[in-house]
Amino acid sequence: MASLQMFIFALLLVYSQSVPTQFSKPGCPEKCGNLTIPYPFGIGKECYFDDEFEISCNSSTHVASLPALGGLNIQKISQENIVVDAFNLPFLFNKTTGENLDGPLLGEIDRSHYNYSNTQNKLVSFGCDTFAYIQDYSSRQIVSECATFCNDGNNSSFSDLGHCEADLISHPGKQFRAWMHTMNTPKKLWKGRDCNFLFIVEKDFSVYEKIDFTNCEKVYVFPLALDWAISNTTCSDGNVICGENAECIDHNGERGYSCECKQGYTGNPYLPSGCKDTQGKIKA
Template structure:
C-alpha cells in the first residue's frame, strides 16, 4: 500500500514539474512577443508589440496600436483601438481586418430590396490600405465607384456585365460577371457605392444582387456559383480580408534614430515607409523575433535548419547572426553547398603531383625542342661554312689560272 502511494506521489510530482516548466516556457515565449507584463493573445489572435492588448494599458507603442479585446465573444475578438474594425491577423508591416461589402439587390420588377454602401477612413492614424488589395465588383448588371481623398487622391470604378449565366467563367474577373481594379499604395480612406444599368431586370433569373468590396487580391477567387450563393456577402466578409499597412510615427529612419523613442532595438534594422512617412523595424539578417522588444531578435541557429545549410560531409558552425561551414576529418574543401564542398582526401585528384609532373614534362619538351633547334642551326651553319670555303678555294684556283695566262702573255 505504501509502495503504491509512493508511486502515485512520484507521478504527481513529475506532473507538477512538467506543468511548471510548460508554464514558465509559455510566459517566456509571451515575453518575446508582447511587452513584459502584457497579454500576448486575444482569443485566437497573437498580438505582438508594438501592438498591445487593452485600451490605455501602456502595452502598445501608442494609442492607435491599442487592441480592444472584446471578451463578450467566445472566443474573444480583437478590434483596432476604439474602432469597430475587427482584426484577424497581425504581422510585421501589415494587419488584416474583416471586410465590409457594399451590396444592392433588386426585385424581379427592378425595385431595390436591399442596399448598403461602404466607407472606411484611416485619416489621422498610422494605417493605410495596402496596394495588395483590389477593388472588386461582382454582378451581371452592375457598376461601382471607389473614391478616396486622404493619403492619395483616388477615383476609379468597375463595370461588370453579362447576358446569361453561361457567359461566366470560373477564375476570370475581367468584366464578365466580375471586374477588378487596383488601388494606389498609401490610400487612407475610401467610400464605394453600387449602381445598375437596368436594375437587374434582364438578368434577375440568375443574378439578383450586385456586390462591391476592397480585399486581398490573392484571396478572392471568382466562382460562377457566387451568383446563386445567398450567403455571398457574409462569406466574403468572413473570408476575404482587407490588408492594412502600418508604420511607426511619421519620421524617416534617419530622423527617428536621433529621437529618444526610437523603436528599433538590438539586432534590428530600420526600414522607411516611403509613401506616407514613418518607419518599421525588422530583425537583422540571421536573427528572428520581435525587433521592437529588448532582446526580442534572437540568433537563428542555421545549423538546425532543414535542409542542412552546409555540403554533405560538412560541419556547420553557428555564430551570432551567421554560420560557417568546414569539412569533417578526412575530407577537404570549403564545406559550402555552393562552393567546393567536401571531398574525401584519398579520392581527391592529385592536383599538386599532377601539376609538378605536368610542369616537368612540359619543361623537358621545351629543353628538347631548344636543343633540337640549336642542333639544326649548328648543322646549317657548318654547311654554310663548308660552302664558303669551297667557293674561296674555287676562286683562288681560278685566279691562279688567270695569273698564269697573264704571265705567259708578258713573256
C-alpha cells in the same frame, strides 16, 4: 581550440532552440485565443506602444478587436499588416433609370498608424452590365476597376451572374470611394436585378459561396487588410523604437516608419532585444 568552439556552438544551438521567441512585451499577454499579439500591439496598460495599438481581448469568445478602429475584430497580425473584419452592403439601383441609389461607398480611416493595403486587398464585383471602380478620395485617381457582364439579368445564381476581380494598382491611402455604374449595353441587363455587389476584401479570401444574390439588404462581414506603421516621425528623427539588431525603414508620405530585423536575425524588431541571431555566430 577548434573542438572547444564546436562544443560552444552546440551549446548555443541547443539553447537557442529551447528559448521561445518573444513577440509581446515582457510580462504582457502573448495571445488572445489563437492570435499572437506582437508588440507594438498589446493587451492591457503598458503593453502597447500607444492607444492605436491597444488590443481588446474578449474573455468569453477569445476574439481580439481594435478599439481605435471602432472595435473591428482582428483575424491576423503580421509585421506589415493586420486583417480585420469589415462591413459590406450591396449597391441598390433604380431599375428604370439605372441610377445608383446609394451613392459611393466611402471608406475612411481616421487613425494615423493605419492605411488600406493595396498589395493585400482586391476588388470583387458581381452584377449584370456594371462597371465597378475604386477611387482615391483626395486625388480622384483610379485605384482599381473592372466590369461585369451576364447573359440573363433575371437569374440570381452565381453561375449566370457577371463577376470580375482586380488588384489595387496603387495605394488608396486613408480614404477611398467605391462606385458601381450601370452600362447601357443593348439588353440593359441590370434592369433584371435590384442590386449588385462590390467588395474590397483581403486578396486570398473567396466570397463566391458566401453571398445571397437574392437578398439586397444583407450586411456582409468580410476580411480587409490594413497596412500599419509607426506614424508621425521618421527614421532620421532619432526617436524610433527599433530594437538591437534591427533597422528602421521610412515609408512614403504619412505612413511613418517600420522596423525590421537585420539579415541573419529573426524575431520582433520592435522589442529592445527582440531580434535573435539565427546564424550561430561565435566570437573567437
